[in-house]
Amino acid sequence: MVEYLQAIFLGVLQGLTEFLPISSSAHLRIFPELFGWGDPGAAFTAVIQIGTEVAVLLYFWRDIWRIARAWVLSLFKPEHRGTLDARMGWYVILGSLPIVILGILLKDVIESDFRNLWVIGTTLIVLGVILGIADRVGRTDREIKHLRLRDALLMGVAQACALIPGVSRSGATISMGRFLGFDRAAATRFAFLLAIPAVVGAGLFELQEISHVGEAAPGEAAYGWGPTITATIVSFLVGYAAIAWLLRYVSTHSYRPFVIYRVVLGAAVLSLLAGGVLTP
Structure with missing residues (x-):
């Protein structure tokens, strides 16, 4: 029963933080450590990400069907090449290249050095401040239809920074979008679209870990298939609700609550590390 309760909590955590600009990787690293549960492990994490x-x-x-269809048609019919959906297909593809390339090149560093809690606590604060500044100084005169290739590439580079736990894929992309003058709704929507290849690709890449569910390395928690499937279902339900809520929220609100939360959480992590409560 304890394993199922832990799995439900981790599923909620994954579902909420995958799409909110507060970093899912940071939360899945911090809270199990704080509660003394041990690292959930790569296999468990890979499976529950399928839910989100x-x-x-x-x-x-x-959106995916419309963009994919327009993009394919544009390859064979010149009259489709100037449409927003056709261009959006190219923007998502090209904007995804930075995170794919860096993810492959830095795989070992990402899974070891970048998971240090000192790094995570610091990036939570730094990127929280950047998100706050971007939201305050960024213009709001550009909508999704104004997106250009340069914008997509810059937002793709920003997304790649999320390979460091604590940065947040959506947070980094949204920050760049706001600096580029996009309104909150446009920046958030493109951040989600741009995340699709990265999230799905990462999940497929980690499928190799699924066979190791229930096994645990030293310092990891061993969750069997029952708790793992439970966490996956929970992450799907919570993740779907989180997407819908955030897209509605940003149409009338700023990102300030997320900025405050990131800074407070990051400061708490660094304080607990300094006090010896947490180990890096």
């Missing part, structure tokens, strides 16, 4: 991947695909299926 399905959530984003299901929520945006109309």
Whole structure:
């Protein structure tokens, strides 16, 4: 029963933090350590991420289908090449290249040095401040239809920074979008679309770990298939709700609550590390 309760909590944590600009990787590293549960491990994490991947695909299926269809048609019919959806297809593809390339090149560093809690606590604060500044100084005169290739590439580079736990894929992309003058709704929507290849690709890349569910390395928690599947279902339900809520929220609110939360959490992590309560 304890394993199932832990799995439900971690599923909620994954579902909420995958799409909010507060970093899912940071939360899945911090809270199990804080509660003394041990690292959930790569296999467990890889499986429950499938839940949030399905959530984003299901929520945006109309956009995905429309963009994919327009992009394919544009390859063969010149009259489709100037449409927003056709261009959006190229923007998502090209904007995804930085995180793919750096993810492959830095895989070992990402899974070791970058998971240090000193790094995570610091990036939570630094990127929180950057998000706050971007939201305050960024213009709001550009909508999604104003997106250009340069914008997509810059937002793709920003997204790649999320390979460091604590940065947040959506937080980094949204920050760049706001600096580029996009309104909150446009920056958030493109951040979600741009995340689809990265999230799905990462999930497929980590499928090799699924066979190790229930096994645990030293310092890791061993969750069997029952708790793992439970966490996956929970992450899907919570993740779907989080996407819908955030897209509605940003149409009328600023990102200030997320900025404050990131700074407070980062400061708490660094304080607990300094006090010896947490180990890096």
